[in-house]
Amino acid sequence: MTVARRATSDEPTEEQLKALVAELTPQERVRVLTGETTWTLFPLPAVGLRTLTLSDGPIGVRGTSRAPTTSAQLPAPSALAATWDEGLAEELGTLVAAEARAKNADVVLAPVVNLQRTPLAGRHFECFSEDPLLSGRMAVAYVSAVQREGVGACIKHFVANDSETDRTVYRSRLSARVLREVYLAPFERVVEDAGVWMLMAAYNGLDDGVEEAPATEHRRLLRELLKDEWDFDGVVVSDWFATKSTVAAARNGLDLVMPGPRGPWGEALTAAVDSGEVPQEDVDDKVRRILRLASRVGALTDPAQASGERPGEAASGHQAATRALLRTAAARATVVLRNEGGLLPLSPGTSRIALIGANALDPFVQGGGSAHVTPPHLSLPLDALGEAFPSAAITAHRGGRTLRHAPFMEPGVLDGGQVTVTLLDAEGRQLETRALPAPWDGSVRGLPADAASVRVEAGVRLDEPGEHVLEVAPVGAHRTEIDGALLSESTHHVAEEALLDSSASHPRGHVRSFAVRESGLELKVSATAQVVDAGSFGRFARVELRHLPPGPGTDAEIAEAVDAAREAEVAVVVVGTNPETESEGWDRSDLELPGRQYELVRRVAEANPRTVVVVNAGAPVLSPWLDDVPATLWWWLPGQEAGGSLADVLTGACEPSGRLPWTLPAAATDVPVPDAVPREGVIDYVDGLDVGHRGWDRLGRTPAREFGYGLGYADWSYGEPAAGTWREGAPLEVTVPVENTGTRPSREVVQVYLEAPEGGPERPLRWLAGFTVVEAAAGEEAGAAVELVPRAFQVWDEETGSWVAPPGEYRVLVARSSRDVRGETTVHVPG
Structure with a gap:
């Protein structure tokens, strides 16, 4: 289905936009092409353009205020994709648009439609799926809903931006056909079917065999394909700090440099226009695109109102309807990976429950980086289970720490409950002193231009007997001491660009342990760290002070959890990743769970045969217990309604009807793309067309659970499928009767895969061609009807530069997952 690109019928015509641009001076036209701040564009009152505001938004609209504000926190995008439910994606898109209006944001920088090429990618959780069709359809539904409300969506990161290691400098190398059929496919769908209003050019470079250039200045990508072939009429914005050139970026399709006000355009672009290196028409086209976007979001107003303040609306994250929607979304996204003997849902009369795991007590609800928001509240599993089982005795046990680093220092261990920060100039002279209350996240912001470094000092008193751990973690050049003894020293200065990479922007802790016996131990912690100039993000320094008090130790905590499981009727073990594992800025090094969680699961399951394992992770982890415990759920990164959603799943109040949007490996050595590390600055897409589950099929490997897998709480039977007649350029419908043979209402995701006829061009062995969700008592x-669009049959012919459908007999497979085929038919494509 194609939707209208315009928000209103009175959108300015091209001629009207040209007339508005003609009213602007050349300097005004250039000025609006670089941000005014980190998140806003310059207004142009002469033509009625008020300030346009952008906001991060993959799992909620953060807004642009430096002061902490709360936002409705959605489940991670992979969780949404696990529902395979476009209607639910629309509901969440509508919610995001309301949140954007409440925060005066005109454009939400979401969704991410890159593919999950490798499970080790740091932003895996922020993408929808490893499959281009599923990713594209979920994104179309989400974007359409956002933009229907007059808020712009910005899909990102264009294109082949599928890992975080050296993310600002690597080149992605792949053929034009692979680029077209796989990595461009979800972008094309959102441009064509949702008419998206903004698109973000990525950090990486792209080598498609014809042109090799950074994504922000790749002519074939931005001008010839996106704007000319796809007729994209929106704004191409750079990823933050990604633009490195003036002429090349301006000539080859980039429209907007962010953040501002610094950057490679401005006066340099004016000079390039004056010299003829950049045509004036190129600049004018960019301005027209920004004015068109402004019209769509209501930012092109009467000139007298162009600079007026906009009253925000009330944020909705705490409202009952919002909470109910987010709770349902997280519950329905949950995937049942195993449920032997019908252990789930739990009986309402369950009397003793042992809730176990670090992620049970402190669930990991969102990944790190630009997706991060602060929710108005967090529903915890222990509280929610207490409400769901009011007569049950429920005990909670951590079962050991899983974080490598200590938590931030609490006020109780600091003299006066605060740290002292002194600003120093380049000669070491004192400029200013600040007292910052704990707990403190280590950031010192708003630093003046003459501040070169900061000195952080704190008096620490350790009273509790036992082993204490102190960590001091600075960014960049530094010197750290404890009681005058050198702990760490470095002369390596961090530059602005390096902040975009993990090694600079995420401090590494320097650790000392102290044994406290009878009396309190008093220490003096001192750290001096460089000031980093982060351009539009401001000048800042960072020194984290962390403290881990004595505790019983992991051995004792696991033993306690096992004892509790032995006494319980049911043990619910929540295992998972954490903020040190999944985040923008770095890729994972392995698929292991942190800490000793594997041992915890094994020992609890040995103690209680009625054990439910709940996996709280966005990306795949190895799950060696999977076929040894009676029940396993994949709970994703569930957002603010985490606890309530888990209670609904365990009680059956909401069916966990999710299906895996990616493949779950049984062994790390089986993964088709085993890492995300560039080699000599290049990531070679050697897997070609065989991304994700297609690669598993090509290699003949058996995963722990395949793409599309999910049991729900009911069984389903399938009848004989039937397919329509193939017609050039027209959708083809596949129908199949399905029956809920279970004992409760249920939802089923009916999936259709294609296999190519023999003798044609190389294709994946099997690929997803369509799907639908049905419900039945x-x-x-x-009756399930699945529409297959013409592109499902087509390949990109590099010689002719066109899409063609190879002739022959296609096998049409109707399935519950990529490897659970329930029926088949054929479709003949004539030559």
Whole structure:
């Protein structure tokens, strides 16, 4: 389905936009092409353009205020994709648009439609799926809903931006056909079917065999394909700090440099226009695009109102309807990976529950980086289970720490409950002193231009007997001491660009341990660290002070958890990743769970045969217990309604009807793309067309659970499928009767895969061609109709530069997952 690109019928015509641009001076036209701040564009009152505001938004609209504000926190995008439910994606898109209006944001920088090429990618959780069709359809539904409300969506990161290691400098190398059929596919769908209003050019370079250039200045990508072939009429914005050139970026399709006000355009672009290196028409086209976007979001107003303040609306993250929607979304996204003997849902009469795991007590609800928001509240599993099982005895046990680093120092261990920060100039002279209360995140912001370094000092008193751990973690050049003894020293200065990479922007802790016996131990912690000039993000320094008090130790905590499991009727073990594992800025090095969680699961399951394992992670982790415990759920990064959603799944109040949007490996050595590390600055897409589950099929490897897998709480039977007749350029419908043979209402995701005829061009062995979601009561039959668009049959012919459907007999497989085929038919494509 194609939707209108315009928000209103009175959108200015091209001629009207040209007339508005003609009213602007050349300097005004150039000025609006670089941000005014980190998140805003310059207004142009002469033509009625008020300030346009952008906001991060993959799992909620953060807004642009430096002061902490709360936002409705959605489940991670992979969780949404696990529902395979475009209607639910629309509901969440509508919610995001309301949140954007409440925060006066005109454009939400979301969704991410890059593919999950490798499970080790740091932003895996922020993407929808490893499959281009599923990614594209979920993104179309989400973007369409956001923009129907007059808020712009910005899809990112264009294109082949699928890992975080050296993310600002590597080049992605792949053929034009692979680029077209796989990595451009979800972008194309959102441009064509949702008419997205903004698109973000990525950090990486792209080598498609014809042109090799950074994504922000790749002519074939931005001008010839996106704007000319796809007729994209929106704004191409750079990823933050990604633009490195003046002429090349301006000539080859980039429209907007962010953040501002610094950057490679401005006066340099004016000079390039004056010299003829950049045509005036190129600049004018960019301005027209920004004015068109402004019209769509209501920012092109009467000139007298162009600089007026906009009253925000009330944020909705705490409202009952919002909480109910987010709770349902997280519950429905949950995937049942195993449920032997019908252990789930739990009986309402369950009397003793042992809730176990670090992620049970402190669930990991969102990944790190630009997706991060602060929710108005967090529903915890212990509280929610207490409400769901009011007569049950529920005990909670951590079972050992999983974080490598200590938490931030609490006020109780600091003299006066605060740290002292002194600003120093380049000669070491004192400029200013600040007292910052704990707990403190280590950031010192808003630093003046003459501040070259900061000195952080704190008096620490350790009273509790036992082993204490102190960590001092600075960014960049530094010197750290404890009681005058050198702990760490470095002369390596961090530059602005390096902040975009993990090694600079995420401090590494320097650790000392102290044994406290009878009396309190008093220490003096001192750290001096460089000031980093982060351009539009401001000048700052960072020194984290962390403290881990004595505790029983992991051995004792696991033993306690095992004892509790032995006494319980049911043990619910929540394992997972944490903020040190999944984040923008770095890729994972392995698929292991942190800490000793594997041992915890094994020992609890040995103590209680009625053990439910809940995996709280966005990206795949190895799950060696999977076929040894009776029940396993994949709970994703569930957002602010985490606890309530888990309670609904365990009680059956909401069916966990999720299906995996990616493949779950049984062994790390089986993964088709085993890492995300560039070699000599290049990531070679050697897997070609065989991304994700297609690669598993090509290599003949058996995963722990395949793409599309999910049991739900009911069984389904499938009848004989039937397919329509193939017609050039027209959708083809596949129908199949399905019946809920279970004992409760249920949802089923009916998936259709294609296999190519023999003798044609090389294709994946099997690829997803369509899907739909059906609902039925127990014992009820439903008819499933799945539409296959023409592109499902087509390949990109590099010689002719066109899409063609190779002739022959295509096998049409109707399935519950990529490897659970329930029926098949054929479709003939004539030559």
